[in-house]
Amino acid sequence: MPDMEKIEQYMALVDTLVQIADKQExxxxxxxxxxxxxxxxxxxxxxxxxxxxxxVDPNELNYEQAELVIAGMATLIGVLGSVIQGLDEKTEH
Structure with missing residues (x-):
């Protein structure tokens, strides 16, 4: 069974990072x-x-698709986190 909680957490973190990042980042x-x-x-x-x-609706992912989404979101989180300048200061609010 796919780990939907992990997918939701990663998606929320990606959304937050995208909102924090500026256009150049x-x-x-x-x-x-x-x-x-x-x-x-x-x-x-x-x-x-x-x-x-x-x-596909995230609630309809099979295990393999869910693992792909999780890996992709983890990669995106890592890259976004590495390019956002002053991430610590931006997330303290």
Whole structure:
């Protein structure tokens, strides 16, 4: 059974970080994530993007899809956290 609580927590944290980040920080995050995807594609071949994951209601994810969402959100959280300048000061409010 998918860990829906973890998905909800990660999604909420991503939403918070996106609200805290300024435009330049979001651009930096997107560039880093794009480079990661490009590196994977060059090294291992095109990364199949499961369109159905993006369209599926989070409550209807199977275990494999849920694990993919969790891993993706964890990566996004890490990259956003690394590019946001003064994150500690911005989150103390």
């Amino acid at each position: 979001l651009v930096a995050c997107a560039k880093l994530l794009a480079m990661n995807v490009a590196h994977y594609a060059v090294k291992y071949g095109e990364l199949p993007l499961e369109e159905r994951v993006a369209k």
